[in-house]
Amino acid sequence: MVAQQDKTGAIFDIKKFAIHDGPGIRTTVFLTGCPMDCWWCHNPEGRGEAPTDPTAKTRRVTVAHVMEEIEKDRVFYDQSGGGATFSGGEPMAQPEFLVALLKECRRRQIATAVDTCGYAPPGDFDKVADLVDLFLYDLKIMDDERHRTYTGVSNGPVLENLKLLARSGRRIQLRIPLIPGITDTEDNLESILSFLDDLPAVRRVSLLPYNRFGEDKRKRYKLPVRLERVRNQSETEIEAAAERFKSHGFDVKIGG
């Protein structure tokens, strides 16, 4: 058996001074691979789609290597209540590697967050749940048909896993990308709210306003751009969405 420290996985970036991926100052590790193919994806390199981009350096690394990088900013975590965040891509796409990283963090008393799209076998969430201090859990579209259109997969596992985590008392921060005309519609937001009615443990939500960063990146990588004509929301629209959640008792944050 490979020792935990020597397990390897694929990452495409390690970002320090991450200030929007959970509490405090964090280091975010971006794991490669994602089962979804969202139209607005900000990190297409995380799907291994942009191998030629010099900044997207997908590489296989050991747990020990990642931990060495994470350890470097410990003084900042201590000061700010921060820690490590595993993002992607989709960190749950490499469950064994993720579990090894999470165990190392726990052993070294570094707080962890996992930024997930929720699309993974329920058994995998069982394996990591105890090792994660905070789930940054994305919820996109409630209508399954539309979810398939815009992300390429069904939302069934996403909703099931969310219920599972919420009911077993995990700390969850929901993240809802507000994609104009796609996720920010009246219908979709109302459906999300009624779904959450049954999950009173989930009361923290981040609304992520749309920006064209993903499109610019896709152009740079020469990938097909699918949201060419989408405009940014106005402040008022964002505020209205926030109010909608607040009135249902949610603690709402705009942005990460």
Add this chain to the structure above:
Amino acid sequence: MNERIKALREQSLSARPCISMERARLLTEFYGSGQAEHVSVPVARALAFKYLLENKELCINRGELIVGERGPAPKATPTYPEICTHTLQDFDILNSREKVSFDVSDEARREQKETIMPQWSGHSIRDRIFSQVDPEWVEAYEAGLFTEFMEQRAPGHTVLDDKIYRKGFIDFKKDIRASLENLDFDTDPQASEKREELQAMSIAADAIMLYAARHAEKLTELAAAESDPARKAELESMAEICRRVPAHAPTSFWEALQYYWFVHLGVITELNTWDSFNPGRLDRHLLPFYTKDIRTGKLTEERARELLQAFWVKFNNQPAPPKVKVTAEESNTYTDFCLINIGGVDENGRDAANEMSYILLDVIEEMRLVQPSSMVQVSKKSPNRLLDRALQIIRTGYGQPSLFNTDALVQEMLRQGKSVQDARNGGCSGCVETGAFGKESYILTGYFNLTKVLEITLNNGLDPRTGKKIGLATGQADKFSSFEELFEAFKKQLQHFIDIKIKGNIVIERLWAEHLPAPFMSILIDDCIRTGKDYNNGGARYNTSYVQGVGLGSITDSLAAIRYHVFDNRRVTMTELLDAMKADFEGFDDLRTRLVEETPRYGNDDDYADGIMRDVFEAFFESVEGRPNTRGGHFRINLLPTTCHVYFGSVIGALPYGRTSRLPLSEGISPVQGADRKGPTAVLKSAAKIDHVRTGGTLLNQKFTPQVLQSEDGLEKLRHLVRAYFTMDGHHIQFNVVTADTLRRAQENPEQYRDLIVRVAGYSDYFVDLGESLQNEIIRRTEHGLA
């Protein structure tokens, strides 16, 4: 800000800096009168000081609440011919240069030529220095190995403590008399020397009281002629204040401010001390007066703010004395480095932030002036409220206040042997220089070009810019068989030039002590009165001489490039590298790209590069630390550049990390511009690998785009960043909060951005007043965007 302050502020902002001949004329008159001929040097200096204050024109501006100008009008700036006698060519340059210029009238030129030059040329300190130092000093100086602060400006770098709030000059005179009475002419061979010095102090004390009395008289006249009853009453109160202070200890908030201002003017009129002078821990000094006056109803909070704002304008009216040649290059600014300290701890180690701290921060935010500069001392005991308030002001993009780590400052001073009380009562002045306020003369002797030493090492003692052999023959670079051999050669070369510098400084210190004592300043700094010794002659309780290392990032990256490419990976030979550098990388594009892209660079929390940085630090520290000066103290190091990294870069050819010739070096302990690619935490980690406690100050610049700081959350993250850096014993950090685009626009349309203030290096300045290369460099400094 009320109408009065608006008008005073506007007057200050719109005043054109010009050369005033008044001081030079009066000084020349005095020395021409024969009065100086039959007295000792200190007494002559004191009499000259008195003559200046007796005869200089008084300037009381409309609506002013704090009175006294160094020149006859705001920004009318005197010269100090006894220190540096400007030539007519100097005057022409001052008048016409694009940045930091001073208007020089034809009348001033004529007076300089006919009256001033004949008396002072050849006798100024500057002339004496250049004629008395060794030729090898002059060679190294001209090659740009180091600069010399005291060739155009007086030893300064001191800050006032709380003594003037407890004592008037009548009291100081009593202390002086007691010291005179204690002189023992039988056993102390220096007793007569001390007598002269103490008598000089006594004359200087009379001079400042006389100066205040002249203001009282003038204010009384103005009051009599004033038709507006409110202003009339104000002028009468001001006259009353000037009759009391600085003869007596202040009894009110207003008196305290006016008292300090007279003292400030005294110091900057006596000599052109570098840095100007500084009230230091102003929040602590003013709090008792404020509390008492508020309680007795003598003062309202609003009035206190107005008085402080009026006080702030006075600093802005005094540009740094005109500098020429290398001195102008190394400190290219009107700023005279008065750094107000806020926060910190008291002598018992308790948190010292108080109500006045927050009022001062409000004043700083509202006034938005380049002078005085300001800083907040943050100790582990400082409340978040203090740091957050400072960060709120910083994020408005004004570059002030800068942030200092009290716990590090105290450790630095303790390491140097200061008492714990003196250390806690101290702080920082100038850019980032640590000192025991009211008790130390911590003189900066000049910047030192660490990277130039490497260039000379790589050329076996030759300066490639001039072809002159000015260094040691430490071996052909292409014959070094290991990095360690190269580094040993660098260390030898470094020691060689440090020896030359320190030898020169010993000569220079004596010249100042002998020819230009500062009896007025000596009254203010312990223990000059008690010991009967001048500030410039070791009279202070602590006497430190600093050599300021410049370009830590550039020297580190240069050495890292050589080690990585030539010795470790062996993909480039030393010969190839030297050839490419000689060609300024022309025709070596591929090699240059590799050097730029692949070299492990300082500022990324990478021990490969940071380890080399530490070795350089140790070598620099070892070469300077603990060498005795002539004032009973020692030489020490600190790491800051003002604007000298631009000048030092201009004398250096291509560097191994792919930098082409003449470009600025890295500044302070910041990474080379653009070399840091892992964000601010990595920069702070790298910078914290320096042992800050063994320095007398380090300067770290970080630039943030405004977006980072917009939200309260962003502000909190910044606070964590600062606290973490200070936990690691970081000495100082400052933030520029602007976008590169804004700066580029300002460069293109300077007239639209006249008020754009940026943090340069230990001080803030108007962006449009900076030279183009410095502007470009600030634009290049890495922007840390959103994560």
